[in-house]
Amino acid sequence: MDFRKLDNVSVNCIIFGLGSDGLYVLLQKRTLNMFRDDFPIIDDWIITGERAFISKTLEESANTIFKSITNLSEFNRIQFRTYGNSSSLKTDKDLLWVKSHGLKVQSMTIAYYFVQPKKSATLTTDQFKWFSIKSLPDLGFDHYDIINDAHEDVKKKIMVEPVIFDFLPYKFTLNELQIAFEAVLNIELDNRNFRKKALKKIYIVPLNETKKGNAKKPSKLYAFSRDVYDKVTEKESMINF
Template sequence: MDFRKRDNVSVDCVIFGLNDLGLNVLLRKRTLNMFDENYPVIDDWMITGGRVFISKTLEESANVIFEGITGYNEFNRTQFRTYGNPTRLKSDKDLLWVRSHGVKTQSMTIAYYFAQPIESIIVDEDQFKWFSIDALPELGFDHSKIIKDAHEDLKQKIMVEPIIFDLMPNKFTLNELQFAFESVLEIELDNRNFRKKVLKKIYIVPLNETKKGTAKKPSKLYVFSRDVYDKVSEKDFIVNV
């Protein structure tokens, strides 16, 4: 393999995860202290990314980054936008960071997002942390915009593609599925209406199993069948909310 990298092309990966509190984004700590009053101290966060290997495609490069962080090699990725504005890097911190890493200040990045259940991802907690989509910390570069754009794209795609199930455990209740839609779309759904629409979808398959919790009555479990979904001749809204 050729380990050389392109010095002005990178991929950025927005990693979405869902937990009991809602939609989260996985961020990486960015720190740099030159111990010189002429240079700013960098202590903030960024989405993860890296320069593209000359010998790899963009998709392969994104996969390498995701798997290197999570150790997870079963995933779906979505490419949603390319960023190449020559004024992407504006702050002294951003300029210092790229120069300290030997990267050109004017570069193009191709952005992807991944959707996974949080419990399926194990990361180095000294370097990475999950943040609520509604409570992001200070971010470097133009990563606030990239996350916002990724979220907007996710909102659109979960309506017509089965990406929502990438955020879910293999077995889920209808309440958990409703919560996933509400968390991504940032809306409240009518429970009865939602259940009625979900139960019409033949690729959301009921199991002879229940999930025991704090409720008096255990909740029925379901799975998403990709095989059935792929055989549906006319694709419609996943759930028309």
């Protein structure tokens, strides 16, 4: 394999995770201290990214980044936008970071996002940390805008594609499905109306299993059937709220 990388093309991976208390994004710590008064100290967070490999496709490069961070081998990857790096250099810190890493100022970034249950990812290093989408730290470059763009794309896609099920374990309750929609869309849904409409979706398949919890009555478990979904000739909105 050719391990050389393109010097003007990078791949950024926005990693979303659904927790019990909302939607999270995984960020990488960015630190640099040149120990000179005329250079700023860098201590903030960024979206994880790497220059694209010459011998790999962009998708393969994104997969490599994601797997190296989370240890996950099964996932859904969505490319949503391309950015020009020259417009992302917001501060002197950004410019210093780029130059110190031997990167070109004039380059482009292809952005992907991945979604999964937050607890399913086993982080391989303490350089990464989950942050609530509602409470992001100081970010380098234009990464706040990129995260916002990715979030907006997720919100659109979960209404017309089965992306929401990637946020959930294979077996889930209808309450967990509702919480997933509410967390990603940042809205509140009527429980009775949601359950009624969800049960009409033939690709949300009831299982002969229940999940025990704090409630007196165990909750029935369901699974998403990709085979059934693919056979539906007229695709409707995932949930008509």
